Amino acid sequence: MxxxxxxxxxxxxxxxxxxxxxxxxxxxxxGQFRGWQFAAFAVAAGVFVCLLxxxxxxxxxxxxxxRTGQYCFSVVVKSFGPLTRxxxxxxxxxxxxxxxxxxxxxxxxxxxxxxxxxxxYLVAAIRGEHWEPILPRKExxxxxxxxxxxxxxxxxxxxxxxxxxxRVEDLGGAAYDNAIDVTADE
Amino acid sequence: xxxxxxxxxxxxxxxxxxxxMLWLGANIWLFMxxxxxxxxxxxxxxxxxxxxxxxxxxxxxxxxxxxxxxxxLLPMCRSLLTFxxxxxxxxxxxxxxxxxxxxxxxxxxxxxxxxxxVVHVSAHLVNVVNFSMSYSDDFPALNLARYRGxxxxxxxHIYMLFPGVTGVLLVLILFLMFTSSSYCVRVSNYExxxxxxxxxxxxxxxxxxxxxxxxxKYQTNLEAHPPGCLRANQSSTxxxxxxxxxxxxxxxxxxxxxxxxxxxxxTWLWVSGPLCLYCAExxxxxxxxxxxxxIVTVIRHPCDVIELRMLKKNFKARPxxxxxxxCPGVSSFENHPFTxxxxxxxxxxxxxxxxxVVGDWTERFTQLLLPESRLDMEIxxxxxxxxxxxxxxxxxxxxxxxxxxxxxxxxxVAGGIGVTPFACVLHALLDGWTGFRLQRLYFVWVCRExxxxxxxxxxxxxxxxxxxxxxxxxxxxxxxxxSQPDSLQCMSEERYRxxxxxxxxxxxxxxxxxxxxxxxxxxxxxGVFCCGPKGISSTLHRxxxxxxxxxxxxxxxxxSFS
Numbered sequence: 001m002x003x004x005x006x007x008x009x010x011x012x013x014x015x016x017x018x019x020x021x022x023x024x025x026x027x028x029x030x031g032q033f034r035g036w037q038f039a040a041f042a043v044a045a046g047v048f049v050c051l052l053x054x055x056x057x058x059x060x061x062x063x064x065x066x067r068t069g070q071y072c073f074s075v076v077v078k079s080f081g082p083l084t085r086x087x088x089x090x091x092x093x094x095x096x097x098x099x100x101x102x103x104x105x106x107x108x109x110x111x112x113x114x115x116x117x118x119x120x121y122l123v124a125a126i127r128g129e130h131w132e133p134i135l136p137r138k139e140x141x142x143x144x145x146x147x148x149x150x151x152x153x154x155x156x157x158x159x160x161x162x163x164x165x166x167r168v169e170d171l172g173g174a175a176y177d178n179a180i181d182v183t184a185d186e
Numbered sequence: 187x188x189x190x191x192x193x194x195x196x197x198x199x200x201x202x203x204x205x206x207m208l209w210l211g212a213n214i215w216l217f218m219x220x221x222x223x224x225x226x227x228x229x230x231x232x233x234x235x236x237x238x239x240x241x242x243x244x245x246x247x248x249x250x251x252x253x254x255x256x257x258x259l260l261p262m263c264r265s266l267l268t269f270x271x272x273x274x275x276x277x278x279x280x281x282x283x284x285x286x287x288x289x290x291x292x293x294x295x296x297x298x299x300x301x302x303x304v305v306h307v308s309a310h311l312v313n314v315v316n317f318s319m320s321y322s323d324d325f326p327a328l329n330l331a332r333y334r335g336x337x338x339x340x341x342x343h344i345y346m347l348f349p350g351v352t353g354v355l356l357v358l359i360l361f362l363m364f365t366s367s368s369y370c371v372r373v374s375n376y377e378x379x380x381x382x383x384x385x386x387x388x389x390x391x392x393x394x395x396x397x398x399x400x401x402x403k404y405q406t407n408l409e410a411h412p413p414g415c416l417r418a419n420q421s422s423t424x425x426x427x428x429x430x431x432x433x434x435x436x437x438x439x440x441x442x443x444x445x446x447x448x449x450x451x452x453t454w455l456w457v458s459g460p461l462c463l464y465c466a467e468x469x470x471x472x473x474x475x476x477x478x479x480x481i482v483t484v485i486r487h488p489c490d491v492i493e494l495r496m497l498k499k500n501f502k503a504r505p506x507x508x509x510x511x512x513c514p515g516v517s518s519f520e521n522h523p524f525t526x527x528x529x530x531x532x533x534x535x536x537x538x539x540x541x542x543v544v545g546d547w548t549e550r551f552t553q554l555l556l557p558e559s560r561l562d563m564e565i566x567x568x569x570x571x572x573x574x575x576x577x578x579x580x581x582x583x584x585x586x587x588x589x590x591x592x593x594x595x596x597x598x599v600a601g602g603i604g605v606t607p608f609a610c611v612l613h614a615l616l617d618g619w620t621g622f623r624l625q626r627l628y629f630v631w632v633c634r635e636x637x638x639x640x641x642x643x644x645x646x647x648x649x650x651x652x653x654x655x656x657x658x659x660x661x662x663x664x665x666x667x668x669s670q671p672d673s674l675q676c677m678s679e680e681r682y683r684x685x686x687x688x689x690x691x692x693x694x695x696x697x698x699x700x701x702x703x704x705x706x707x708x709x710x711x712x713g714v715f716c717c718g719p720k721g722i723s724s725t726l727h728r729x730x731x732x733x734x735x736x737x738x739x740x741x742x743x744x745x746s747f748s
Contacts, residue, residue: 004375014366027308031315065370105311109354113361
């Protein structure tokens with residue numbers, strides 16, 4: 001029951017997988033194992049996946065929590081338009097990136113984890129989810145700050161300002177008006 | 187800026203940090219002990235020469251993993267912890283305060299498992315390389331590689347070896363569990379977290395057979411073949427038949443070839459106890475929640491709150507505890523926790539919860555309980571002859587708010603619907619306040635809207651009047667705050683006069699409140715209980731740790747929702 005947002009989970013997984021892919025690639029290149037070219041590719045792919053997955057999407061319902069400093073990544077990812085908005089494309093990209101990692105031991109874990117993230121993104125895409133950037137809310141400063149904050153215009157027990165205009169017309173209302181202006185003692 | 191006082195900090199944080207130090211110390215000790223065993227132990231002499239540091243690190247991290255995998259289950263045995271919390275003879279107040287942090291301990295063990303898994307896997311990868319680089323011609327039984335320099339992608343080796351296959355599966359499951367337990371996934375889609383976390387049973391089963399058919403072998407015949415004696419044997423075979431007559435050679439002569447044997451799996455020794463305990467706990471909770479409850483009344487309150495009164499046989503609860511509701515009519519697998527607002531007593535056997543309609547489960551549940559047409563806010567109870575849905579209750583489970591009665595002075599701070607644990611406390615006071623250790627209760631309730639106070643207006647006035655009648659006017663000190671001043675209404679009912687005279691507009695000034703409480707309760711320990719948003723609880727936590735000139739100590743207890 002309930003709408004599960006698969007994309008959020010897929011995003012967490014993909015970010016973690018990207019890091020694992022990157023680490024495995026670094027180990028593979030540093031150790032100069034056989035097939036280290038695959039490891040070098042894994043390093044590049046890992047960095048790319050991390051950059052792509054770092055900005056969190058806006059949730060369809062509920063509050064979205066940003067990752068620290070994700071605004072610039074969000075803007076960059078948003079600029080690719082439908083390529084990054086659509087989760088089918090993302091699932092395909094992740095699946096394609098993970099395949100070369102399967103040829104080397106150091107990167108095989110990253111490959112499998114990315115593969116799982118790709119599957120979850122596919123599920124999210126089938127359910128019709130898409131990526132929305134979290135943009136900062138426009139500053140809505142309320143002009144009318146409420147009677148609590150605006151200081152009173154008249155000292156008590158004077159009538160409100162519009163009563164002054166009616167002084168001449170409404171003699172009945174004049175009962176509320178002070179005959180003498182109250183000033184401070186000089 | 188508030189200055190942190192050593193005494194307040196120790197009173198509040200000392201216990202937690204002590205347990206943390208103990209746990210870290212146990213991990214470090216275990217790591218070093220296993221490391222030294224493999225680097226200096228005689229039975230691993232040849233293996234160590236072949237593999238080097240990778241052997242020691244992988245085995246040391248494995249033993250730390252064993253420890254943490256067994257400890258991680260214990261804080262999740264909620265019924266057991268509730269029982270320990272309830273028996274005041276077994277545990278002191280300090281121990282019970284430590285139980286509040288059981289989820290934090292679980293997370294700490296989980297993080298340690300992830301970190302050491304990474305260390306363990308890396309060390310084993312290095313071992314694989316070393317097995318082929320240092321292929322041993324002297325001891326062919328010890329080898330894993332088929333020939334020297336076999337540094338290939340190694341699939342045929344790793345994945346045909348049982349520990350390799352199980353290791354990859356374990357890491358995969360751990361990865362799934364770890365990524366779905368981040369804060370935002372738990373908050374947004376709790377089901378994903380719950381279902382992936384229940385893969386733990388697969389994890390443990392695989393973990394227990396992980397070492398079968400292992401690649402690391404130890405030497406079994408140490409007396410007959412002291413390590414390092416091979417050279418002496420080789421040199422002495424040339425003189426075979428001659429009398430040697432040298433004592434050193436006698437000691438270092440090998441009588442036979444070195445025999446090697448792989449380890450038996452040891453993880454089950456560590457893990458089976460907590461695993462059985464946890465499975466027993468889950469079974470007990472399942473059986474206990476299997477008989478459905480009878481819904482007695484459903485009352486609609488203002489600001490989207492529904493009160494539910496229920497009856498269940500043999501249900502006993504203490505004030506401050508919470509239950510978990512499961513309604514198959516709404517969703518078969520979702521379980522939602524709610525704090526009890528009334529506990530069953532000898533006089534009245536019903537118990538109740540207040541639930542705020544926030545997500546889709548609560549919305550659907552409310553639709554099943556009440557007719558949809560009446561959407562206006564009413565306080566009148568609507569008792570109707572209708573078929574209520576089947577409801578199952580699991581619990582009750584303990585929470586920090588049970589300790590309110592065990593301090594001389596308590597300060598309860600509630601934010602919005604967070605007042606529910608304290609409502610139960612107030613009901614208990616209404617039934618009989620003389621039996622508790624509590625001598626003074628400060629109650630601060632902050633709400634966004636004035637209407638919210640109607641949830642418990644009757645209860646607050648009843649407690650106030652009772653204590654005034656019984657000549658204890660200083661027992662119950664109430665302060666109500668409305669944080670959003672727009673569209674201010676007032677409580678015009680005469681019977682709620684004690685509330686309106688204690689109602690303040692705006693956010694509370696916590697420092698002044700603490701100073702006032704400290705001045706009137708010198709040299710006492712004040713229990714601070716907070717159930718509300720993060721902002722309030724972190725401010726209160728900071729204030730509890732700060733310096734106090736009047737000798738009052740504030741002990742902070744926080745109720746958490748997730």
